[in-house]
Amino acid sequence: MEDVVAGVLRQWERAYPGLDTGPIAVLGRINRCAALLQQTPDPLTRAGLTRAEFDILGALRRLDRELTPTQLARESFASGAAVTKRLRLLEERGLVSRRTDDRDRRVAHLALTEDGRTLVDGLIQELVTHDRALLAGLTPAELDRLAEALSGLLNSLEGTIGSTLG
Template identity: 40%
Template sequence: MIPEHTTQLEQVGRPGKLPPGRDHLDELIDQVVALKPELDLGGLAVTGRVLRLAARLEEARARLLAPFELTVGEFDVLATVRRSGPITASEICHAVMITAGGMTKRLDRLEARNLLNRTANPADRRAAHIVLTDDGTRLLDDAYQVIVEAETQLVAAELGDANVRAPVEAALRALLCSPALAEPS
């Protein structure tokens, strides 16, 4: 005999097959509840959606950045340098959570495109300061404009006014600031 959840499992991940108002996490949770009804899946309902949303937002950003010939990671590096001013590669690594090897490759690609420069750091000759070029600043500002407009439209369309957005922001901030999720020092 085939368990009832098997047919539901076939539907997970297939867009357009869900009733209005339900997402794939609803289906996943229903399946887990059928197998393990004693589990409290309230946390999974939230974290699963946050993870899925993060992946979709990153995919959307990648599509928006493609005309600028930037990856999401390269955009993050340029944006970090723009916000911070002269900054070292290790400081960028910490800000964008990437290894030193990965950062070197990104910096090399961006420098080859004349989007940033490495300049001598007077305080520490072993660590160069990273600064944006004029071309890098212009490209980043143009890309930023596209990203901000698209994400503002998305949030406004789905969440409406600030009275609805504020509690969502507060809940997400609370999760991000949770000691259980603190970055290792």
């Protein structure tokens, strides 16, 4: 069965014979997969969380210690401004607590509250099960190859784009 991007590639080939559509084949499929995944209700949606908010909660749970907003930005692959916005919402929900540094009042230390820990612990297995179901059409070998190929792409992009973003 042909995917939607294959049709787009044929259209580009008709419009521009000989055009190397390899980049469109890869990035078009990545973008289409991302769009479909964002439209799929998941356990986080039902819990009233976005993936980005869960990334912050997950970082606090995985590392199991207080983190500063800067550390959370690094751990959740988000900008400082995005983390600040998400933290405000998570604090309002009582999932994250903030403690001011004893030596430098400008520095905040963030931790999961008991409610935050309970939420993450209750969601993580459900989320993994949900994500596994989304990938059920691929064999274990295909999953391994895809993960390896995406890792290579990610490392390449982080080396080029990431270095320009600082």
